[in-house]
Amino acid sequence: MTALIKFEQVSKAFGKLTVVDLLDLEIAKGEFLSLLGPSGSGKTTILMMLAGFEAPSSGAIRLQDKRINHLPAHLRNMGVVFQNYALFPHMTVAENVAFPLLMRGTPKAEIALRVGRALDMVKLTQLKDRKPSQLSGGQQQRVALTRALVFEPTVMLMDEPLGALDKQLREHMQLELRELHRHLGLTIVFVTHDQGEALTMSDRIAVFNAGKIEQLASPDEIYDRPRTRFVAEFIGETN
Numbered sequence: 001m002t003a004l005i006k007f008e009q010v011s012k013a014f015g016k017l018t019v020v021d022l023l024d025l026e027i028a029k030g031e032f033l034s035l036l037g038p039s040g041s042g043k044t045t046i047l048m049m050l051a052g053f054e055a056p057s058s059g060a061i062r063l064q065d066k067r068i069n070h071l072p073a074h075l076r077n078m079g080v081v082f083q084n085y086a087l088f089p090h091m092t093v094a095e096n097v098a099f100p101l102l103m104r105g106t107p108k109a110e111i112a113l114r115v116g117r118a119l120d121m122v123k124l125t126q127l128k129d130r131k132p133s134q135l136s137g138g139q140q141q142r143v144a145l146t147r148a149l150v151f152e153p154t155v156m157l158m159d160e161p162l163g164a165l166d167k168q169l170r171e172h173m174q175l176e177l178r179e180l181h182r183h184l185g186l187t188i189v190f191v192t193h194d195q196g197e198a199l200t201m202s203d204r205i206a207v208f209n210a211g212k213i214e215q216l217a218s219p220d221e222i223y224d225r226p227r228t229r230f231v232a233e234f235i236g237e238t239n
């Protein structure tokens with residue numbers, strides 16, 4: 001496995017509270033890795049450190065072997081999608097997607113090209129002139145996804161991106177996301193507390209408990225051979 005991202009003995013503390021504890025983790029290029037665990041187990045903090053919104057307290061995070069502990073977020077080429085995807089209500093779908101590129105001073109012609117390509121990829125071209133209020137929850141989430149994809153990132157970081165959707169839509173979006181992952185060969189790091197979601201979507205799952213990995217393995221392995229009692233109980237719970 002060629003690791004695109006490496007966590008080497010990474011810890012993160014907020015005051016006296018250690019929320020990520022000596023984490024060693026390698027993420028392969030093109031893999032779909034889920035960080036699964038109960039609320040408060042440190043998943044979001046790991047994503048924040050990867051995105052560049054938080055710096056580790058100790059240890060090293062590497063991207064293609066380069067240490068990036070303090071590299072600013074906008075130089076990491078990572079797309080970020082969170083649960084609360086706020087779209088601009090007064091802008092159309094296309095304008096929403098174009099906005100981050102406009103802010104960076106990307107030339108107009110290139111914006112048009114990139115937005116067109118991104119909307120095409122997630123099959124939103126027909127809806128490009130609508131306002132967010134004229135879209136379903138799933139369509140809005142696809143716009144948020146597209147806004148992250150428009151940078152053509154090498155890595156997508158997703159924190160409970162489907163959490164706000166109802167069950168049916170959520171399952172539909174899970175399939176779409178899997179498809180997108182396969183199609184684009186993106187590396188995806190996906191935070192969820194939903195066992196079923198992690199089991200159906202991931203190439204590998206890292207199960208977290210109190211800032212540490214309990215088990216890191218394929219969904220089959222985690223399901224069939226949970227290594228600790230914590231993993232067995234957490235996987236066995238139904239939402």
Ligand code: ADP
Pocket residue numbers: 014019037038039040041042043044045046
């Ligand atoms: P998860 O994503 O697994 O729910 P988080 O990474 O969000 O876990 O949080 C882990 C712990 O770190 C929690 O106890 C949370 O309250 C704490 N925490 C997260 N961010 C901060 C912060 N900026 N300041 C203080 N404590 C924080």
